[in-house]
Structures are given as C-alpha cells and as structure tokens.
Amino acid sequence: MRTSEARAFGLRTAVAVATFVVAAAASAQSSDASAGIPRAPDGHPDLSGTWDNGAGIDFVRPRQDGDSICVVGCGGGGPPPARPAGAAPPGPSTPQYRPEVAARVADLDKRQVEEDPVLRCFAPGVPRIGPPDKIVQRAGEAVFLYEDVSGSFFRIVPTDGRPHPTNNEPSYLGDAVGHWEGDTLVVETVNFNDQTWLTDNGAFHTTDLRVVERLRRTADTLEWEATAYDPAVLAEPWQVAKRVARLTDLEIVESPPCIDRSLEHMVDDSHHTNPR
Amino acid sequence: MARTVLPFLAVLCTLSLCANAAAHHSVAGQFDSTKRTTITGVVTKVDWINPHVYVHMDVADEKGEVTTWRLESLPTAMLRKAGLTSEMIKGGGQKVTAVAILARNGTPNLGWLLNLTYEDGHEYVLAGE
Numbered sequence: 001m002r003t004s005e006a007r008a009f010g011l012r013t014a015v016a017v018a019t020f021v022v023a024a025a026a027s028a029q030s031s032d033a034s035a036g037i038p039r040a041p042d043g044h045p046d047l048s049g050t051w052d053n054g055a056g057i058d059f060v061r062p063r064q065d066g067d068s069i070c071v072v073g074c075g076g077g078g079p080p081p082a083r084p085a086g087a088a089p090p091g092p093s094t095p096q097y098r099p100e101v102a103a104r105v106a107d108l109d110k111r112q113v114e115e116d117p118v119l120r121c122f123a124p125g126v127p128r129i130g131p132p133d134k135i136v137q138r139a140g141e142a143v144f145l146y147e148d149v150s151g152s153f154f155r156i157v158p159t160d161g162r163p164h165p166t167n168n169e170p171s172y173l174g175d176a177v178g179h180w181e182g183d184t185l186v187v188e189t190v191n192f193n194d195q196t197w198l199t200d201n202g203a204f205h206t207t208d209l210r211v212v213e214r215l216r217r218t219a220d221t222l223e224w225e226a227t228a229y230d231p232a233v234l235a236e237p238w239q240v241a242k243r244v245a246r247l248t249d250l251e252i253v254e255s256p257p258c259i260d261r262s263l264e265h266m267v268d269d270s271h272h273t274n275p276r
Numbered sequence: 277m278a279r280t281v282l283p284f285l286a287v288l289c290t291l292s293l294c295a296n297a298a299a300h301h302s303v304a305g306q307f308d309s310t311k312r313t314t315i316t317g318v319v320t321k322v323d324w325i326n327p328h329v330y331v332h333m334d335v336a337d338e339k340g341e342v343t344t345w346r347l348e349s350l351p352t353a354m355l356r357k358a359g360l361t362s363e364m365i366k367g368g369g370q371k372v373t374a375v376a377i378l379a380r381n382g383t384p385n386l387g388w389l390l391n392l393t394y395e396d397g398h399e400y401v402l403a404g405e
Contacts, residue, residue: 055353062358067398071350071358074401113305121327149326149351256352258326266305267380 036219037183040137045183047135047142047215050252051222051245055130095203095228095238108202113266115202117195121150121258123172125196126189126211127240129153131224133252135215142178142185147252157187164190170207172196187213198228198238205230220247307348307388311378315345319372319392322362326351331365331389333374347376347389349402360400371395 040046063074097105108115118124132144132155140160146153157178164175174189189211197203210229215222226240317335331347349355372394376387393399 057354057357060354060357064359067396068400069358069360070401071354071360071403072401073403119327147353149353253356256324256326259323260327261330262306262328262348265379265381265383265386268305 034183037217038219040139042139044180045185045217046137047185047217047222048137049222049247050134050250051131052248052250053131053133053222053224053243053245055133093239093241094201095198096235097203098233098235101233105202105204108197108204110202110269112200112202113263113269116197116200118150118197118200119260119263121260122195123150123153124148125172125192125198126155126174127213127226127228128196128198129173131215131222131243131245135222145252147255149255150258152255155189157185159185164188170194174209174211183216185215187215189213204233206232208232221245222247303388306380307377308380309377312375312390313378313387314373314375316371316373317345318369319366320344322365324352324362326353329355329362329365331374331392333372343385345374345376345385345387347374347387349389355402365392365400367392367394 038046038048060072061074062072063070113119118128123129129146129148133147134145136143136145140158142157142159144155144157146155153173155173155176157176159178159180161179162177164177168175168191170191170193172193172195175191176187176189178185178187180186190209192205192207192209192211194205194207194209196205198205205228208230211226212229213224213226215224217223222245223242224245225242228234228238228240315333315335317333319331320334321332323330323332329349329352331349333345333347334342335345336342355361372392374387374392375390377390379386388403390403391399391401
C-alpha cells in the first residue's frame with residue numbers, strides 16, 4: 001500500500017471508529033434517559049405528576065429562626081439554588097415584531113401598567129402561562145393544571161387524533177390538541193382571543209396566534225419548550241426560552257382570588273416587571 | 277408551592293435586592309421608601325388574595341381613637357413558600373408592631389409592609405432591605 005493510500009485508509013478507519021463510538025455513546029445515553037421514564041399502559045411517557053418550575057420566585061429563599069420567619073431580603077443564604085441542566089435563566093426572551101407594528105408594541109410597553117391584562121388578573125394566555133404545574137394523563141388525553149397568580153386554570157389536551165374543535169369561542173388559553181412524536185408530547189393550540197400578551201413588554205398578538213409546545217419527561221424533570229406563530233405581527237416565530245420543571249410531592253392548591261388593589265395608587269408608569 | 281408570580285420581582289427590585297432596579301420599580305411607583313412609619317396595634321383581618329396580600333391593622337392613638345391601616349404585602353405564593361399563613365399573620369390577636377412605607381399618592385393609612393414584630397418577640401420580615 002502506498003503511503004497516501006495508507007493515510008487515507010487510516011483516516012477512514014479513524015472516522016469509522018469515531019462514528020461508531022459516538023453513535024454507541026448516543027445510543028447508550030438515549031437508552032439510559034429512556035429507561036428512567038415512567039410509561040403509561042399505551043407505551044407513551046407518562047407525564048403525570050406535579051411539576052415545580054420555580055414560577056419566577058426561585059429567588060425567594062425564606063429563613064426561619066424559632067417562630068420568626070424572613071421571607072425575602074433575609075441576607076446571606078448562600079448562592080441561589082442550582083438550576084437543572086438545560087434550564088433557562090429567569091426572564092423572558094423577547095418576540096420580534098414586524099416593523100409596521102413596532103410602534104404599537106413600544107406604546108403598549110410604555111403603558112404596561114395600564115394595558116397589561118395580567119396586571120388586572122386576566123388569564124395570562126399561552127405561552128405566557130408557562131409549563132403546567134400538574135399534568136394528569138390518561139389514554140387519549142392529558143389535562144394541564146395551573147396554580148397561577150391570576151387564578152387556577154386548566155387545559156384539556158386530547159391526544160387521540162381528533163382535530164381542533166370548530167365551534168368554540170376564542171379564549172384566553174385557546175383550544176389545544178396533542179400528539180406524540182417519539183417520547184415528546186407536542187401540543188398545538190389555536191383559537192385564542194386577542195386579550196393576552198406573549199410577555200409583559202407590550203407583546204400583543206392577534207387571534208391568529210398559534211402556539212406549539214413540546215413537553216418531554218426524564219425520570220424527574222419535565223422539559224417545556226414553546227414556539228409562538230403569528231405571522232401578521234411577528235417578524236419570525238418566537239421561540240420561548242426552554243424551561244425545566246422538577247417533579248415534586250408538594251401539591252398545587254386552589255389559587256386565592258386575584259383582586260388588584262394596587263394599580264389605582266400608582267403615580268407613574270413604572271414598569272411592573274414580570275419574570276415570565 | 278411557589279407558582280407563577282409575575283408582578284412581584286418589582287418588590288424586591290424596589291428594595292434594592294435586584295441588580296437592575298432602575299428599570300423595574302412598580303412598588304416605588306406606589307410607595308415612597310423614604311416615608312416610613314411604625315405603628316402598633318392588632319391585626320384584625322388578612323385578605324389572602326393575589327396579586328398582593330393585604331393586612332388590616334387597628335391602631336389606637338393616645339385618645340383611644342382607632343384607625344384601620346391597610347398594609348400591602350407579597351403575593352400568596354411567596355408567603356406560602358415561607359410557610360406563612362393568614363392565621364400566623366393575625367398572631368392570635370396579640371399586639372403587633374408594623375414597619376411600613378407610605379403611599380406616594382397620599383392615600384391615608386395605606387402602606388407597603390416591611391415587617392411585623394409581635395408582642396411575644398417573634399417577627400416576620402416580609403420585605404427586607
């Protein structure tokens with residue numbers, strides 16, 4: 001074998017070996033990850049459980065000293081708790097709007113205290129509501145439950161192949177249907193009203209909004225991703241930052257009523273920040 | 277469980293716990309951190325509501341005239357995460373001293389609650405500094 005052929009052979013061999021090693025590792029990893037996933041009788045991952053996604057108050061690290069309790073601003077306490085691998089840092093990314101509606105977004109953002117529906121306790125909409133706090137899954141459907149500052153909400157997600165209903169009124173949380181892509185539950189939601197925002201920064205949408213969420217479970221975490229499509233106003237589909245929730249045994253409760261009494265006392269347009 | 281709590285990071289930012297406080301200060305839009313008051317009385321009612329819990333306190337002056345204060349506080353999820361309940365805040369009817377900052381628009385007897393110290397010595401810090 002000539003030197004150049006020997007080199008080429010060696011290179012091909014090395015590439016083949018490397019490919020095999022990578023593929024084997026990926027397969028093992030996939031197998032390992034898959035092995036820890038609880039499964040429903042139909043073979044799909046069972047997403048049922050109560051999921052703690054931090055809810056924007058990870059920074060609250062209470063301290064107790066005897067009967068005394070410090071809720072926030074307690075000093076010390078060490079670094080914030082570690083986030084699961086892949087979890088996004090707090091704070092929303094921002095949807096990008098078409099130039100012709102940019103002024104409207106800027107105006108709404110400036111007047112957020114007056115205009116943000118969530119500050120008046122309306123349902124936050126999708127994807128703003130974030131990952132479900134609890135999932136109850138059975139053959140043919142999954143029920144998403146939310147304990148939200150605006151109230152308690154539910155979404156029923158058929159997974160039996162039925163199409164979107166055609167006779168429902170547009171709503172805050174829309175009409176959802178789901179299907180499985182491998183071990184990922186893909187939820188498509190349409191038929192929204194236009195009374196919610198995508199984020200707190202004036203991010204309005206139209207009734208043509210379509211949101212696709214992807215949920216994937218490991219043994220004790222739930223990964224949630226969402227993409228919002230509204231081509232009439234968005235310059236591009238908005239990919240919401242991925243969030244990872246942890247399985248918890250702390251059950252959700254009925255949300256106390258949401259009754260705003262603050263906004264009437266605001267004396268300026270101070271932005272009311274919103275970590276989702 | 278800590279649940280979705282959106283408008284309230286502002287609280288912390290206002291109280292110098294947030295790096296970008298200048299951009300987010302809705303509590304500062306309602307309350308003046310330079311106008312502080314300390315009142316002593318009895319918690320008569322706790323409105324366990326979102327987005328903010330309200331604590332009602334009856335405060336008597338030296339003549340015995342009673343004024344009811346409304347003290348705004350954190351959202352229920354934060355208090356629940358800390359293990360606080362409305363009954364605990366009521367303190368069983370014992371005397372309590374509250375520190376609060378006052379409404380910027382001059383609304384009387386309205387404040388943002390910073391902490392509560394009860395007659396038996398225990399305290400709840402609801403918005404540290």
